[in-house]
Amino acid sequence: MNDKHVPLRLGTRRSKLAMAQSGQVADRVRELTGRPVELVEITTYGDTSREALAQIGGTGVFVSALRDALLAGAVDFAVHSLKDLPTADPEGLVLAAIPRREDPRDVLVARDGLTFEQLPDGARVGTGSPRRMCQLNAWARQLGRRIETVPIRGNIDTRVGYVTSGKLDAVVLAAAGLNRIARSEVITQHLDTDLVLPAPGQGALAIECSDQNTALAEALAALDDPVTRAAVTAERSLLAALEAGCSAPVGALADAGGHEQVTELRLRGVVGTTDGAELVQMSATGSLPASREEAVALGRGLAAEMLAKGAAGLMGERAL
Numbered sequence: 459m460n461d462k463h464v465p466l467r468l469g470t471r472r473s474k475l476a477m478a479q480s481g482q483v484a485d486r487v488r489e490l491t492g493r494p495v496e497l498v499e500i501t502t503y504g505d506t507s508r509e510a511l512a513q514i515g516g517t518g519v520f521v522s523a524l525r526d527a528l529l530a531g532a533v534d535f536a537v538h539s540l541k542d543l544p545t546a547d548p549e550g551l552v553l554a555a556i557p558r559r560e561d562p563r564d565v566l567v568a569r570d571g572l573t574f575e576q577l578p579d580g581a582r583v584g585t586g587s588p589r590r591m592c593q594l595n596a597w598a599r600q601l602g603r604r605i606e607t608v609p610i611r612g613n614i615d616t617r618v619g620y621v622t623s624g625k626l627d628a629v630v631l632a633a634a635g636l637n638r639i640a641r642s643e644v645i646t647q648h649l650d651t652d653l654v655l656p657a658p659g660q661g662a663l664a665i666e667c668s669d670q671n672t673a674l675a676e677a678l679a680a681l682d683d684p685v686t687r688a689a690v691t692a693e694r695s696l697l698a699a700l701e702a703g704c705s706a707p708v709g710a711l712a713d714a715g716g717h718e719q720v721t722e723l724r725l726r727g728v729v730g731t732t733d734g735a736e737l738v739q740m741s742a743t744g745s746l747p748a749s750r751e752e753a754v755a756l757g758r759g760l761a762a763e764m765l766a767k768g769a770a771g772l773m774g775e776r777a778l
């Protein structure tokens with residue numbers, strides 16, 4: 459850390475989104491440490507495989523190659539989309555910082571500027587995410603309509619391309635990804651979190667390094683946002699306690715609230731069948747600031763209540 463001229467190596471995937479978020483973190487680390495930061499590109503199995511995500515073991519596939527590079531000492535730190543991180547803590551690594559989170563919401567990118575309410579009956583909506591399928595189908599039912607969800611893969615530009623080429627009426631994406639690659643102009647509607655809860659950790663980044671490199675971990679900790687960390691910790695312990703994988707139909711969002719000051723953390727969770735016919739949707743409130751243990755307890759407590767309402771039975775169903 460004292461070696462001012464030796465570059466810090468930031469391991470990153472090659473996608474436009476990964477390069478954008480790594481580049482933004484690299485800028486902040488340069489300011490913070492006064493050291494040069496170089497990006498080291500690493501290809502992950504999730505980038506090369508054409509199979510559906512749920513088939514190749516969920517979003518963890520994006521992460522393991524970066525973690526291997528950290529453990530091998532090939533890179534000094536890495537930036538992940540937090541929603542892609544498996545909930546189990548990895549051996550030998552530390553989550554040095556969780557910066558303040560971007561917009562956590564899902565968004566609709568639809569033809570002709572349409573909102574979800576304006577989509578015609580039977581509209582073809584691109585998403586392979588069981589969580590999105592579940593909540594979009596439930597919303598369509600409320601509107602007395604049907605949609606046809608179509609599984610899609612590929613990077614953000616590819617997904618948006620399904621709409622601009624006219625192959626699909628709409629696709630659903632995370633606001634954060636579009637914002638980070640400066641494509642937010644294609645958004646036709648931000649989906650209200652009362653109707654569509656995002657994936658646990660959506661919109662947040664995770665900065666990881668070796669637990670041996672305590673000087674670097676301490677420097678990176680300056681980028682940590684404690685409220686975001688408490689929120690995503692609660693969301694991820696809900697996910698873990700529901701024993702659901704990253705491709706399970708689980709939505710969760712903890713947001714900070716209160717009256718004069720930010721004193722509350724409200725956690726909402728949803729699970730359901732992918733056809734949207736059955737949902738368990740509940741919330742619980744904890745206090746802020748929250749220790750790691752308190753945030754974990756908030757997530758576990760809500761999971762227990764959701765399981766008591768039959769959440770496990772709904773998650774067993776996988777209609778991909």
Ligand SMILES: NCc1[nH]cc(CCC(=O)O)c1CC(=O)O
Nearest residue numbers: 539541631632634635660661662
């Ligand atoms: N599943 C892929 C993925 N992982 C992270 C993001 C960007 C949003 C974020 O950082 O949470 C996306 C794209 C998307 O869901 O639209």
